[in-house]
Amino acid sequence: MxxxxxxxxxxxxxxxxxxxxxxxxxxxxxxxxxxxxxxxxxxxxxxxxxxxxxxxxxxxxxxxxxxxxxxxxxxxxxxxxxxxxxxxxxxxxxxxxLKTLASQVSVSNGLIIPMIDARRMEVYSAIFTPNLEKKRAILAEIITKDSFNDIEETIYFVGDCSEKCKAVLTKENYVFLEEIKYxxxxxxxxxxxxxxxxGDTVDVAYFEPYYLKDFMITTSKK
The missing domain is CATH 3.30.420.40 (ATPase, nucleotide binding domain)
Structure with missing residues (x-):
């Protein structure tokens, strides 16, 4: 096995x-x-x-x-x-x-947008079809009322950003599947x-996580 x-x-x-x-x-x-x-x-x-x-x-x-x-x-x-x-x-x-997160959605049409919280109104997101074909690359983006305005299909949002994003993403074709969080x-x-x-594997010696943004360490001002 x-x-x-x-x-x-x-x-x-x-x-x-x-x-x-x-x-x-x-x-x-x-x-x-x-x-x-x-x-x-x-x-x-x-x-x-x-x-x-x-x-x-x-x-x-x-x-x-x-x-x-x-x-x-x-x-x-x-x-x-x-x-x-x-x-x-x-x-x-x-x-x-994000593909792992998107794979929890079972729909036959529309698009799936998994989002992971990146603090404030910023999220890590990508866009997938129902069969998990990636339609847009991963981005770190700030969510506004104009985000995804060009998409007319039904959008299924999943991830830990639903609470903060629902306030600004209010179009009728937006569906938040709040039970799919992580x-x-x-x-x-x-x-x-x-x-x-x-055989799609990575080199153990050189592989690093995909952070998307640089990790910043700040020092105390005290």
């Missing part, structure tokens, strides 16, 4: 899932305001392997959410994934975080397996 361990830590959701040939069999995740990824991630990995009755040596690949998203969250997830991939000498697969490792299963089958 081809077991792939999927790791998603790009948002407040710390999520780990085990999949067999593109189908999730176990998932552990928790979304907390305090970003408990550093404490939870390795515990989730260990618990999933024990519950599945396998060891790390049974894994054929490690998949990790590549971003965009939280700088700290991405660093924790990617560091863990790279460590496992290197130690086990198995492929590392990078999965688009990307989850269980939705990475088929995305990572398809990449595994065609």
């Amino acid at each position: 081809e077991y792939i361990l999927n790791i998603e830590t790009a948002t407040k959701n710390c999520s780990v899932a085990l999949a067999i040939e593109g189908k999730t069999i176990l998932c552990k995740e928790i979304a907390e305001e305090g970003y408990s990824h550093a404490e939870r991630l390795h515990v989730f990995i260990e618990e999933i392997l024990i519950e599945a009755g396998i060891t790390v040596n049974d894994l054929v690949a490690i998949a990790v959410s590549q971003g965009p998203g939280s700088y700290t969250g991405l660093r924790i997830g990617v560091s863990a994934a790279k460590g496992l991939s290197y130690a086990l000498n198995i492929p590392l697969i990078a999965v688009d975080t 990307p989850s490792a269980k939705e990475m299963d088929m995305l990572s397996f398809e990449k595994y089958k065609i």
Whole structure:
């Protein structure tokens, strides 16, 4: 059996899932305001392997959410994934975080816009068709009442930005699926397996998360 361990830590959701040939069999995740990824991630990995009755040596690949998203969250997830991939000498697969988020939407028409909060009115977003074809590249953009005005099709918005974006995105063709808030490792299963089958992997030594924006460290003015 081809077991792939999927790791998603790009948002407040710390999520780990085990999949067999593109189908999730176990998932552990928790979304907390305090970003408990550093404490939870390795515990989730260990618990999933024990519950599945396998060891790390049974894994054929490690998949990790590549971003965009939280700088700290991405660093924790990617560091863990790279460590496992290197130690086990198995492929590392990078999965688009926004595509993972969009894959939770099941519609037959319109467009899907997954959005991840980037503070204030800025979001990380992309545009996908219902079959997850990317129609517009990932951007860090400030949302205004004029955003997406040129799109006449129904737009399904998902992500952790619904509350702040609903106030300005008010056109009749805008639909907010507020129950879909965070990307989850269980939705990475088929995305990572398809990449595994065609050998679409990344170099463990050189792979870095897709931050989209530079991480800024500010010093106290006190």
